[in-house]
Amino acid sequence: MARTGRRPGGVDTRAGILAAARFEFGAKGYHQATIRGIAAGAGVDPALVHHYFGNKEDLFAASIDLPLRPTEIAETLLADGLESAGRNITNLFFTVWENPETRDPIMALLRGAFSTEQGAAVLREFFGTAMLRRVAPQIGGPDAELRASLAMSHLIGVAVLRYVVGFPSLTTVPIEQLVNTLAPRIQAYFTD
């Protein structure tokens, strides 16, 4: 039985490690996620993780750098004008969070914001430079930035309670009803 050395078959081990890393970082947060655990999740030796992504920090950075382009989010948000923005962003929000493929990295991002100051900075960057600067001007008024931030804070709060804390009142409700109740409040921050 060959143990060490290169594996036969051209499997993309690097991608497997990255997927495992996203899952682990999302499930346990930056610090409690271990390189050994990620390696085990990918069926691989811990040293291989270091071979592909040098550092744990670098691995984390790679884990949250993904096709979640804020530009597209802003586009989707404003596609049908500001009057539909509330429902659009709420729908997109749950689409992202309900799909495991996109949930893992954004969960890692959210947990990272709680784990390290660097993670918090990433989230600030994500919302601030990326989204606020695009959306807030469309709202207008002196407190446009505050309104947009509060709309985001509401969505984040729902994510925390539903996907992190697992609060029953929010996990048992069908998404459709959740959207129907939530979207008008988000909308109110945009046009009101």
Place this chain on the structure above:
Amino acid sequence: MARTGRRPGGVDTRAGILAAARFEFGAKGYHQATIRGIAAGAGVDPALVHHYFGNKEDLFAASIDLPLRPTEIAETLLADGLESAGRNITNLFFTVWENPETRDPIMALLRGAFSTEQGAAVLREFFGTAMLRRVAPQIGGPDAELRASLAMSHLIGVAVLRYVVGFPSLTTVPIEQLVNTLAPRIQAYFTD
């Protein structure tokens, strides 16, 4: 210089350790907060922490067990009737979060919910059994529980963005303005 042994002066070392623990757990979360760090914060040997609070888990439990009686919160909330509940709860919310003495333990609670499943359970218990069962019936209607949960989620989201992530749009605004913009949305979940 006497190193080991009992210290002169009847200082309440136990309370000092507890305060340091609340601060550390709040600042770094359950796992990244270390017993050695807490001990250093209290100017004390790590073993003394174990002497007073046996476990790290027990210490954490003691850190989040505090005068934040959900009963009183529910009372304050409903004191002036449901029509003022939105502003009342929003005010109380910021009062608690702006005072370091009450912020530390609730920060520890919030961070704990992200760090361990046990912490998440504590938060579920805190909101669920304690608050929802008191407030939701006052709202009435088939989706009363959902509405109350969404109101809470909004407040939590603000806490996350303002106190954990440090999002500039929310940290630079005076609390008064924050309350004025936020309270009506919370109120809308109660009466609308």
Place this chain on the structure above:
DNA sequence: AGAGTAATTCAACACATGTAGAAATCGACG
């Protein structure tokens, strides 16, 4: 087919952490 390179694992180090037990010092109380 042979040489070079990429992929993969093994074994180990250095370090931080939670925790336990023994020892030392101080206050209280007879």
Place this chain on the structure above:
DNA sequence: CGTCGATTTCTACATGTGTTGAATTACTCT
């Protein structure tokens, strides 16, 4: 003033962690 218990520190251990360097195997290119 002597004894007992509470308080406090020292030392140490077992464990899990990120990380490294050497060794081994497979693929690729000429």
